[in-house]
Amino acid sequence: MRNPLQEQLLKAGLVKKGKADQIARDQVKARLAKGPAKPPVDQDKVDAAKLQAERAERDRALAAERNAQAKRQELQAQIRQIVDTHKVKRGGEIEYRFNDGQRIRTVLVDAALRTQLASGALVIVRHGDGVELIPRAAAQKVYERDGACVLLDHGRKVGETSAAAADNATPASDDFYDQDRFKVPDDLIW
Incomplete structure (x- = not known):
C-alpha cells in the first residue's frame, strides 16, 4: 500500500519504482524499530x-x-x-x-x-x-x-x-660536643 503522493510521482516518472520501494522499507523499519537507530561509528574519527x-x-x-x-x-x-x-x-x-x-x-x-x-x-x-x-x-x-x-x-x-x-639556635644534642674537651x-x- 503506497502513499498517493508516491503513486503520483511514479506515474509522472519523477521517481523510479526501486527508489520508492527502498524509501517505503526504510519508513517501515523506522516505525517498527524498538529504539532510535544508532549512527554507525566511524573508526577513523x-x-x-x-x-x-x-x-x-x-x-x-x-x-x-x-x-x-x-x-x-x-x-x-x-x-x-x-x-x-x-x-x-x-x-x-x-x-x-x-x-x-x-x-x-x-x-x-x-x-x-x-x-x-x-x-x-x-x-x-x-x-x-x-x-x-x-x-x-x-x-x-x-x-x-x-x-x-x-x-x-x-x-x-x-x-x-x-x-x-x-x-642560629643550637639543638640540645650538640650541647655534649660544646664542652671544652671537644673544642x-x-x-x-x-
Whole structure:
C-alpha cells in the first residue's frame, strides 16, 4: 500500500519504482524499530580523536619540561649575577682547603679572608668552573635560588634550612660536643 503522493510521482516518472520501494522499507523499519537507530561509528574519527588527545598530552608535557628548563636557566643566571656583583677579591699565600663533593679543593687567601671564612662571614660558592668568595648576605640570596651552589658555609649547620639559619639556635644534642674537651683550635689548618 503506497502513499498517493508516491503513486503520483511514479506515474509522472519523477521517481523510479526501486527508489520508492527502498524509501517505503526504510519508513517501515523506522516505525517498527524498538529504539532510535544508532549512527554507525566511524573508526577513523575515533582513532583521529585519540591521536589528537595523545599529541595534546605530549605537547603539554614538552611545554612543562621547557618551562622547567627555562626556570632553571633563569635561576642559574640570577646566581651568576649575584656572585659577579658580590664576589670578594681574593689573594694571598695561605691555602684554605674545603670539600667539593668527593674532592678537596684549595683557595689561596690572606689572613683576614681566612678568619672571615672560619667565622662564617664569607661563603665559598661555585661559579662556573671555579669558586668565588661572597659575603653572607649574598649567600642567603644564593640559598634561596639553589643551595647546591654553596660549597662552604661555616655559619650554617649541616642540614639546616634558611629559616633555621636565621635563628642560629643550637639543638640540645650538640650541647655534649660544646664542652671544652671537644673544642677545635682556631688556628688549625689542614
